Amino acid sequence: MSAIVGSRRRYRWWRDNLGVLYVLPWLVGFIVLQLFPFIASLAISFTKWDFGGAPVFIGFDNYRRMIADPLVLQSVVNTIYYTVLSVPSGLAVAFLLAVLLNQHVRGIAIYRTAFYLPSVTAGVATSIIWVWLLQPNGLANKGLSLFGIHGPPWLVSPTWALPALVIVSLWSVGGSMVLFLAGLQGIPQGLYDAVAIDGGGHFAKFFHVTIPMMTPYFFLTSVLGIIGSFQVFTSALVMTQGGPAGATTFIVLLMYWEGWQWWRMGYASAIAWALLVVILFFTAVQFRLARSWVYYEYGRPESGGS
Amino acid sequence: MMTKTLAQPAVMAQVWMLRIARRNAHRFLTYLLLIGGSIVFVIPLLWMVRTSLLPSDLIFADPPVWLPTAPAWTNYVQMWTAGPFLDWIRNSTVVTAIGVVALTLSSTLAAYGFARTRFTGRDKLFLLVLATLMIPFQVRLVPEYMLFNWFGWVNTLYPLIVPSLFGSAFYIFILRQFFLTLPIELDEAAAIDGASSWAILWKIMLPLARPAIATVAAFAFIDQWNDFLRPTIYLYTPENLTLAVGIRWFAGNNSTQFQLMMAASTVTLLPMIIVFFIAQKYFIQGIALTGIKG
Numbered sequence: 008m009s010a011i012v013g014s015r016r017r018y019r020w021w022r023d024n025l026g027v028l029y030v031l032p033w034l035v036g037f038i039v040l041q042l043f044p045f046i047a048s049l050a051i052s053f054t055k056w057d058f059g060g061a062p063v064f065i066g067f068d069n070y071r072r073m074i075a076d077p078l079v080l081q082s083v084v085n086t087i088y089y090t091v092l093s094v095p096s097g098l099a100v101a102f103l104l105a106v107l108l109n110q111h112v113r114g115i116a117i118y119r120t121a122f123y124l125p126s127v128t129a130g131v132a133t134s135i136i137w138v139w140l141l142q143p144n145g146l147a148n149k150g151l152s153l154f155g156i157h158g159p160p161w162l163v164s165p166t167w168a169l170p171a172l173v174i175v176s177l178w179s180v181g182g183s184m185v186l187f188l189a190g191l192q193g194i195p196q197g198l199y200d201a202v203a204i205d206g207g208g209h210f211a212k213f214f215h216v217t218i219p220m221m222t223p224y225f226f227l228t229s230v231l232g233i234i235g236s237f238q239v240f241t242s243a244l245v246m247t248q249g250g251p252a253g254a255t256t257f258i259v260l261l262m263y264w265e266g267w268q269w270w271r272m273g274y275a276s277a278i279a280w281a282l283l284v285v286i287l288f289f290t291a292v293q294f295r296l297a298r299s300w301v302y303y304e305y306g307r308p309e310s311g312g313s
Numbered sequence: 314m315m316t317k318t319l320a321q322p323a324v325m326a327q328v329w330m331l332r333i334a335r336r337n338a339h340r341f342l343t344y345l346l347l348i349g350g351s352i353v354f355v356i357p358l359l360w361m362v363r364t365s366l367l368p369s370d371l372i373f374a375d376p377p378v379w380l381p382t383a384p385a386w387t388n389y390v391q392m393w394t395a396g397p398f399l400d401w402i403r404n405s406t407v408v409t410a411i412g413v414v415a416l417t418l419s420s421t422l423a424a425y426g427f428a429r430t431r432f433t434g435r436d437k438l439f440l441l442v443l444a445t446l447m448i449p450f451q452v453r454l455v456p457e458y459m460l461f462n463w464f465g466w467v468n469t470l471y472p473l474i475v476p477s478l479f480g481s482a483f484y485i486f487i488l489r490q491f492f493l494t495l496p497i498e499l500d501e502a503a504a505i506d507g508a509s510s511w512a513i514l515w516k517i518m519l520p521l522a523r524p525a526i527a528t529v530a531a532f533a534f535i536d537q538w539n540d541f542l543r544p545t546i547y548l549y550t551p552e553n554l555t556l557a558v559g560i561r562w563f564a565g566n567n568s569t570q571f572q573l574m575m576a577a578s579t580v581t582l583l584p585m586i587i588v589f590f591i592a593q594k595y596f597i598q599g600i601a602l603t604g605i606k607g
Contacts, residue, residue, distance in 0.1 A: 025510065026430020030438060033423040036479020041445055044453035044460070051455055104350065110343050120589065121351035124358065127585040129539040129557045132578035136361045139571055144375060146360055178357065209339070238449055241541045245561060259451055259542075267546055272455050279452045286449055 052276035062273065069277035079278065081253050082261040083285075085169065089257065090236040092173045097232055098225065101180045105187030106217075126181030130241035137175045138162065138246050162247055165254040172242045172255060183228045190224040191217070222301045230293050237286050258282050358582070365389070365575035372571055388576045395573055400552040401559035402580075405538060408470055408555055409584075412477040412537035417530045419480035421522075424488030425514050429500060439489070445482045451542075458546060472547045473540065473555070477533075484529045491525035492518060524595045531592040538584060556581050 027034075052069055054062035073079050104122050108115060125133065140147045141161040148158030159167040198216045207215065240259040243249055249256040249264075258278065266275030364372070366384040392398055426432075427439045461472045495518065503513045519526070544558045551562060560581060563574045 024432035026426050026435065027432040029426025029430060030423045030435075032419045032478065033442070033480040033485065034438070036419075036476065037441065037445070040457065040476055040479060041453065044456035045448070047456035047459075048452055048454075103346075107343060107347050107350065110347075112340075112343060112347065116593070118347045118351050120593070121355045124582075124586065124589065125354055127535050127539075127589060128358075129560075129578075129581050129585075130541050131557050131560050132361075132581050135560060135574045135578055136357050139364060139575070140357055140360060146356070146377070149377070178354065234447070234449065238451065244545075262451060262454075263542075263546070266455055266458075272459075276455045279449075279454065282449055283452045287447065290447055 048276045048279060051273055052280050054273040056272040058270035058272055065273070069274050070281075072274070073277055073281060078253070078256065078261060079281075082256045082258045085253075085255060086237055086239065086257045089169060089173065089239055090233060092170065093176045093236050093239075094229060094232045096173065097177060097180050097183065098228055100177050101183035101228065102187050102221070102225075104180070104184045105191055108184070108188055109191040122184055123181040126179045126184075128179070131245055133175060133179060134242050134245035137171070137178075137242075141171055163251055165252045168247050168251060168254045172239070172246065175242050175246070176236070176239075183232065186228055187221065187224055190221050194220045219302045223303065226293070226297050226301045230290055233289050233293070234286055237282065237289075258285075361575045361582075362579055364571055365579050367572050369570070369572055385572070388572045389580075392573050392576045392580075395570070396559065396562050397552040397554075398559070398577070401554055401556045404470060404554065405556040408473045408540075409534060409537040411474050413530055413533045415474075415477040416481055416484060416533040416537075417526060419478060420484035420529060421488055421519075421526060422514075423480045423485045424492055425518060427485065428489045428492035429513070429518070430510055442482045442485055446486065454542075454546070461547070467547055468549055468553055469547075470553075473537075473543055477537070481533075484533065487529055488522070488525055491522055495521055527592055527595040531588055531595070534588050535585065538581075 051062065053064060053066060055065045055068070056062035108119055108122070128136075139145060142148075143158075143160040143163070147161070151158040161167050161171040194216065198220070199212050202212045202216055205211075238259050239257050240263065243255045243257050243260050244263070247255040249260050259282065262275050262278040262282070265271045265278060363380060365388055366386070367378065367381050367388075368383075368385040369388075371378045371381065423442075427435060427442070457472075458467075461467060464471070466472050466475075499517055499521075500513050503517055504510075508516065539557050540555070541557055544555045548554050548558065551559075554562065556577075560574055560577045563570050563577060
């Protein structure tokens with residue numbers, strides 16, 4: 008009897024919870040490849056572990072050492088500098104391009120392709136192309152000289168190497184541009200018509216409809232943009248190897264060196280955790296600030312809702 | 314006011330012309346920025362193709378040779394013998410082909426589960442999906458390396474392929490948002506007709522979700538093909554590299570051979586161009602439909 012009740016209860020549980028099977032692959036991956044490494048890396052960050060030997064527990068020594076490490080300080084300063092330069096300019100360029108692409112003009116597919124293609128070019132290919140363009144007498148400086156500007160030696164100059172990497176990141180801004188474009192195309196025409204009835208022109212439409220309606224997209228792209236720019240790696244490794252004079256040594260690049268060049272896994276994990284804390288801090292600040300400037304048409308969305 | 318303006322046809326004409334001028338100025342500025350911007354964005358790629366066809370002795374010529382009079386197609390031949398180029402293409406193809414299919418399928422299943430089925434703790438689990446989006450994957454890199462090293466997978470393609478079997482948080486998010494936009498009445502009607510949730514997924518959801526799935530597949534293709542950090546860490550012998558890291562090989566190898574690197578970059582970019590042209594119809598439409606802003 009109890010066996011029947013038990014099997015019926017089990018049947019009922021499976022009938023009501025069958026959906027869990029769909030997310031099972033993700034769940035397994037989450038536990039094995041996300042949760043376990045996440046916790047393990049925190050544990051490893053409290054050890055001294057030269058790959059090959061056994062890990063030795065050293066408490067907070069890695070973190071203490073990190074605070075005093077000039078290379079870490081330099082990489083953090085560089086990364087923040089890179090973020091400050093690349094995220095706002097990236098948003099501005101992406102938004103401008105999206106607004107342009109949203110106009111009713113002929114041959115729009117051609118322009119869209121031109122703006123988007125660089126962002127799907129492999130990071131290494133992008134880097135190599137720009138190393139070539141930014142040679143002291145390369146095409147970029149030839150172009151500048153047309154306007155009477157004597158271009159800097161870009162990648163070999165400690166002052167100009169980091170801005171050069173920012174320029175490369177602007178070239179690859181197509182991903183955010185597509186997001187903005189999708190947002191612009193989702194703005195109801197009725198809102199523009201309403202402004203027109205009230206006698207508003209292009210400027211009124213732009214500032215009273217487009218900008219407020221696009222604030223959720225500005226928010227999304229700036230959150231993703233900051234997370235991404237804190238992880239800048241490929242261009243620095245390929246184009247400048249962190250130089251010259253450490254001018255483009257970023258946090259992830261330093262972590263890569265510590266872990267996979269110098270095989271200091273404990274210290275590399277500690278750097279990764281510092282990166283996580285910094286990113287979460289900036290993300291939290293943005294969510295906090297968002298309340299005052301992001302406009303939601305249907306009120307604030309519930310967390311995790313649609 | 315009105316009658317006054319009407320009474321002065323000259324003023325009227327002036328206002329009218331001004332308006333046309335303004336509209337034309339607007340159009341002119343739009344085209345100027347579109348065309349100028351496109352040129353700036355495309356020049357680096359054109360310069361890449363041009364350099365890939367330059368004979369090696371003209372690479373550093375000053376003033377530069379704008380267009381090679383006799384394109385050095387031999388660069389594209391040399392590229393195959395200068396490094397294990399065929400191996401790289403094969404590795405990239407394997408990683409990308411399996412990755413795209415696995416990522417799209419597993420992400421679709423999970424997204425459907427989160428959007429359209431009920432089970433205990435579903436919404437809490439979905440919060441975890443979102444949380445993993447915020448966490449930089451570098452945090453997991455050291456233990457992941459240890460784990461795959463323990464499996465004996467270092468310097469093989471497994472570390473690039475196996476994670477894709479379990480879906481990706483971003484794709485799950487995009488697809489779930491899309492599934493939520495489809496009317497629930499579809500499911501209910503099918504369920505009344507006796508369709509299982511599995512049948513609803515394959516017969517009803519997937520045909521409707523084609524733009525979103527195409528978008529995700531295109532994203533997955535781009536990500537897998539261009540992946541850099543993982544191959545850099547896991548692969549080290551030349552014949553085991555993927556194309557995206559292999560190109561660098563021409564840089565380290567004796568002197569930097571820009572013409573070969575540009576030829577290799579051009580070949581690396583080709584699949585992206587093809588995918589873009591196939592998927593572009595879906596791309597923006599797909600992103601717009603998924604209501605990504607949350």
